[in-house]
Amino acid sequence: MSTDDRASKANLVPRFSSLVRVLKFLASSGLRPHAIQFSWFDQKRWLTRSYKQPFNTDPDKGFRLEDEAMLQQQVQASQQGRILVANMGISYRLELEYGYYRLCYTQVPTARHRLIHNLLAEKDITQYELTDMVDEGRMLPPYQDARIEDCSGTIVTPVKIYHFWLDWVNGQYSLGDKSSYTSYTGEIRTFWNELEAEDYMGSIKDARRRMTLRRRVENPQTDESGEMWEIREEEANIARP
Incomplete structure (x- = not known):
């Protein structure tokens, strides 16, 4: 400081x-x-x-x-x-x-978040935090009657970290596992890939901390708005890093 x-x-x-x-x-x-x-x-x-x-x-x-x-x-x-x-x-x-x-x-305040949530469920990923999400500027076909823009970001699970790119490929939504790019080292990689431990950033550490502290509570919304989590001051301050 x-x-x-x-x-x-x-x-x-x-x-x-x-x-x-x-x-x-x-x-x-x-x-x-x-x-x-x-x-x-x-x-x-x-x-x-x-x-x-x-x-x-x-x-x-x-x-x-x-x-x-x-x-x-x-x-x-x-x-x-x-x-x-x-x-x-x-x-x-x-x-x-x-x-x-x-x-x-x-985790799912919008239709785009619900789409990502459902695509992750297809990969058996149900416990996660989403961070560093960036709009990429291309409109995808509507999902649940909502306009969807492609985006990239990071999925943090209790044990692994993934980079994703929400896209539309061959008539299907994808998290990047159906399209590829050439890395600066010359490797061909998909946009869905696991990050190494040395790639950890502050936002990823924060996401891991939320996962450690959060607990599920009743969602007051009546529509399909996903799980609701809470973190309490008494517990967060006691467990400060």
Whole structure:
């Protein structure tokens, strides 16, 4: 950590201790979001950060003192029941329950995620975390009446790590095992391939951490939205790496 980073963190703690608690819990859970929308924010307002800078606490654009006060009030109000605190993208939501945070998420929030989930099931992969997903810019045939764009990413299982590329080949959806490319070493490889241990990155380690901490909970959605997982603050902080 650089001197500037230490100074920024030290300055953040006294004024925004509740925000620091949230960020500490998310990091301990293996989640490092680049944007958070707290429940009292309007639809256009997000708390954002870059890869190198901490979350913005500028009074005009970032997290404000009144937001810190709101977080403190929500901790007290949660003694009466569960409260939605924030959303992070389409998959993750942060809640408070009896003074403690819980992170809830589903692996299949969209039709594309359901397609990937079903293709993985055909490979007998049912326990996994999906990370580093990137849109690749080509539209595939609709799936379950939904528009689908091809994408690449990483599948993390309890014992293995795979790279995939969601594609349409010979009239079928594929995770990349039906198409190939030439690597920089001259090898012919499929886009579905197992990664070596030295290929581990921070996001993959975070995915493994989520798998270690998560537990299945009832999904309140009535449609086909997949398994719901939760990670609790009490357990995540105790098991901090």
